[in-house]
Amino acid sequence: MQKASSLLNKYEEDFDNLSSINPGWSSDLRNKAMDTFREIGFPVRRKGNEKWKYTNARPIADVEYSSGKFEKMDSNDIKLIAPWHESWINLLFVNGHYQETFSGSLSTNIQISNMASNDLAENLTSNVGGIMDYSDDGFAALNTAFMSDGPIITVPEGENSGIVINLIFFNQGLSDTVNYPRVLITTGGNSIVSVIENYVGGSGDQTFTNSVSEIYVGEDATVNHYRLMNETDDTYDVGYGRVRIDTNGAFNSRSFFRGCGIGRYDLNVSIEGENASCDLQGLYFTNGAQHMDNFINIDHVRPNCQSNLFYKGILAGRSRAVFGGTVLVRKEAQKTNSVQSDKNLILSPHAEVDSKPALFIYADDVKCAHGATAGNIDADTVFYMRSRGIDLEAASRLIIYGFAGEIIDKVEIPELRSYLGESFLSSLPSHRFEF
Amino acid sequence: MSNSQKLIEIKDLHVSVAETEILKGINLSIGFGEVHAIMGPNGSGKSTLANVIAGRPGYSVISGDIVYKGSSILEVLPEIRARAGIFLAFQYPVELPGVRTWQFLKSAIDAIRNENGQEELKIRDFDKLLEEKRKLMEMDPDLVRRSVNEGYSGGEKKRNEILQLALLDPTLALLDETDSGLDIDALRIVSHGVNIFKSPEKSVLIVTHYQRILDYITPDYVHVLVDGKIVRSGGSSLAMELEEKGYDWVKDVVGEEVNP
Numbered sequence: 001m002q003k004a005s006s007l008l009n010k011y012e013e014d015f016d017n018l019s020s021i022n023p024g025w026s027s028d029l030r031n032k033a034m035d036t037f038r039e040i041g042f043p044v045r046r047k048g049n050e051k052w053k054y055t056n057a058r059p060i061a062d063v064e065y066s067s068g069k070f071e072k073m074d075s076n077d078i079k080l081i082a083p084w085h086e087s088w089i090n091l092l093f094v095n096g097h098y099q100e101t102f103s104g105s106l107s108t109n110i111q112i113s114n115m116a117s118n119d120l121a122e123n124l125t126s127n128v129g130g131i132m133d134y135s136d137d138g139f140a141a142l143n144t145a146f147m148s149d150g151p152i153i154t155v156p157e158g159e160n161s162g163i164v165i166n167l168i169f170f171n172q173g174l175s176d177t178v179n180y181p182r183v184l185i186t187t188g189g190n191s192i193v194s195v196i197e198n199y200v201g202g203s204g205d206q207t208f209t210n211s212v213s214e215i216y217v218g219e220d221a222t223v224n225h226y227r228l229m230n231e232t233d234d235t236y237d238v239g240y241g242r243v244r245i246d247t248n249g250a251f252n253s254r255s256f257f258r259g260c261g262i263g264r265y266d267l268n269v270s271i272e273g274e275n276a277s278c279d280l281q282g283l284y285f286t287n288g289a290q291h292m293d294n295f296i297n298i299d300h301v302r303p304n305c306q307s308n309l310f311y312k313g314i315l316a317g318r319s320r321a322v323f324g325g326t327v328l329v330r331k332e333a334q335k336t337n338s339v340q341s342d343k344n345l346i347l348s349p350h351a352e353v354d355s356k357p358a359l360f361i362y363a364d365d366v367k368c369a370h371g372a373t374a375g376n377i378d379a380d381t382v383f384y385m386r387s388r389g390i391d392l393e394a395a396s397r398l399i400i401y402g403f404a405g406e407i408i409d410k411v412e413i414p415e416l417r418s419y420l421g422e423s424f425l426s427s428l429p430s431h432r433f434e435f
Numbered sequence: 436m437s438n439s440q441k442l443i444e445i446k447d448l449h450v451s452v453a454e455t456e457i458l459k460g461i462n463l464s465i466g467f468g469e470v471h472a473i474m475g476p477n478g479s480g481k482s483t484l485a486n487v488i489a490g491r492p493g494y495s496v497i498s499g500d501i502v503y504k505g506s507s508i509l510e511v512l513p514e515i516r517a518r519a520g521i522f523l524a525f526q527y528p529v530e531l532p533g534v535r536t537w538q539f540l541k542s543a544i545d546a547i548r549n550e551n552g553q554e555e556l557k558i559r560d561f562d563k564l565l566e567e568k569r570k571l572m573e574m575d576p577d578l579v580r581r582s583v584n585e586g587y588s589g590g591e592k593k594r595n596e597i598l599q600l601a602l603l604d605p606t607l608a609l610l611d612e613t614d615s616g617l618d619i620d621a622l623r624i625v626s627h628g629v630n631i632f633k634s635p636e637k638s639v640l641i642v643t644h645y646q647r648i649l650d651y652i653t654p655d656y657v658h659v660l661v662d663g664k665i666v667r668s669g670g671s672s673l674a675m676e677l678e679e680k681g682y683d684w685v686k687d688v689v690g691e692e693v694n695p
């Protein structure tokens with residue numbers, strides 16, 4: 001208890017310090033969120049805590065963090081560890097603070113503002129906090145209380161130049177530091193935008209990234225959203241994606257996770273207009289003692305909508321992965337078409353996945369299917385390859401790459417696709433397989 | 436006959452799977468340039484024999500030996516056997532979801548070349564070779580770009596096996612029921628592929644239930660495998676006799692073993 005109260009004091013202290021420098025527009029929001037955090041704290045309860053059933057948040061909660069301080073990075077160093085391209089708008093945030101934008105000469109109608117700014121128009125700030133409901137979630141409340149820097153991306157009606165916005169949140173890996181990235185994307189009618197969010201960690205003990213992204217998909221708009229978690233063994237990363245889709249809107253999400261100390265991505269998509277769709281695909285790979293938890297909820301509110309949830313996991317070492325995918329089809333959401341699946345390739349007898357796809361259907365005219373699988377590399381498959389001269393290790397690699405390729409190959413940005421195929425995937429630890 | 440004239444010699448081979456003895460003393464020698472056919476009832480051990488030669492894990496050799504190009508290969512890993520020229524066309528080819536045919540075959544050919552001190556095939560040369568073999572096997576151009584065997588029909592899978600045979604160009608081809616499930620055109624294409632492969636330095640072992648493939652690929656020897664033993668060997672006419680009279684006929688004459 002002594003410890004717990006000293007930890008809370010630290011948050012109070014940091015909150016006071018932050019309040020003195022943060023812009024006025026967010027103070028109400030942050031104060032309320034801090035109240036909630038004071039009240040509910042971290043979701044560390046082990047009993048009856050359905051949302052955190054397979055992931056113990058205690059190690060994250062037990063560290064006394066100091067706020068990440070801005071330290072300028074050489075952006076050339078960043079270019080080596082995160083995907084970027086000169087035809088994209090690349091925004092770099094270091095330890096939670098905006099550093100710079102690097103891109104070729106681009107002109108775009110998309111407006112990108114920084115939350116840290118004091119003189120933001122009301123129409124930009126009013127949507128911040130509009131989707132993320134933190135009332136029963138300590139991490140989300142904490143992010144909201146401490147948000148200070150982050151992009152507000154506003155895509156005007158009809159914007160369809162195919163621009164890619166690449167957000168790089170780099171955590172230098174200074175021990176015992178926390179940073180709170182915050183993103184808001186709003187899209188006007190009939191627009192298309194692609195946004196990549198990168199959460200990249202340098203190595204260090206117990207650094208903690210606690211992020212929230214809110215995304216509004218407007219009428220007839222399409223948001224292609226990519227999320228890359230590329231943290232290290234010592235990092236904790238708890239992120240939230242909150243999405244609302246309007247009539248005829250489409251939200252396409254491709255998420256890629258390399259495991260870290262404790263990683264969690266809580267993605268919640270609310271389909272609130274008719275004829276809208278979401279397509280959520282993800283790939284996670286974990287090794288060593290890593291832990292990765294994908295907690296996904298899709299809420300079908302309106303009729304004639306579609307959702308596809310397709311995740312794959314590759315697990316090695318003693319790692320754990322959790323896949324919780326829940327689709328709710330409300331009574332009004334007739335003619336819903338929803339598919340969800342989670343497939344896991346388990347490379348080690350000591351790795352484990354808890355995969356729990358679930359469907360709650362209250363409408364009577366729907367098409368829904370779900371399934372989960374976990375299997376090892378198949379011995380017949382390996383022998384087939386060896387009988388062609390391919391050795392065990394190369395065979396295993398081809399199989400793993402093939403497994404992952406099913407998600408990676410669908411990435412529509414060519415430079416990102418090749419980054420994922422080369423850098424991200426090749427970082428898979430080489431592994432000895434036994435048959 | 437001296438060893439040097441035989442590509443492979445199987446000597447009194449006893450093999451068990453999960454404690455059950457399946458092969459009960461096989462003697463079989465295949466010389467360079469020869470085509471041998473193995474026929475026999477379901478479950479008699481034909482696939483077991485082909486798989487043991489290719490080095491599939493899961494079989495225990497209790498006694499006997501397999502001598503390939505003059506040395507025992509019992510302790511040799513399957514990939515090393517493959518690189519030394521042993522090729523098995525599977526009775527049930529495996530689907531490799533997500534593994535592109537191009538990547539798979541390029542990896543295979545380079546692994547074999549590396550082992551033999553050759554450098555990796557240039558992409559352009561490989562593409563040319565692959566296209567040549569694809570045409571030989573009359574495969575859809577798209578199949579080569581797809582995942583290996585995924586979503587292929589039974590006949591396409593078998594044709595893909597012979598495409599791999601043509602591409603990898605081994606020394607010993609073990610064809611395990613490659614003819615089963617083929618329509619007349621596919622049978623002709625597959626047989627053509629095998630006949631092109633055949634040469635005085637290369638040998639073929641065909642496992643089959645039917646005479647019809649042997650009309651295209653004439654065997655020098657036909658062996659009948661019953662209950663883990665070769666009970667009869669003869670020339671190509673033996674296959675026709677079997678087709679006419681069935682296996683009961685050979686079962687009756689067990690004991691009159693003839694080996695080439």
Ligand SMILES: Nc1ncnc2c1ncn2[C@@H]1O[C@H](COP(=O)(O)OP(=O)(O)OP(=O)(O)O)[C@@H](O)[C@H]1O
Pocket residue numbers: 452453457475476477478479480481482483484493526
């Ligand atoms: N992995 C295994 N485990 C147990 N028994 C096996 C295994 N593999 C083969 N057998 C048994 O060994 C025997 C020979 O099988 P094999 O596949 O070699 O027969 P085959 O002659 O090829 O038959 P078919 O004509 O049906 O292909 C069968 O009785 C089979 O059930």
Ligand SMILES: [Mg+2]
Pocket residue numbers: 481482483526611612
């Ligand atoms: Mg068989």
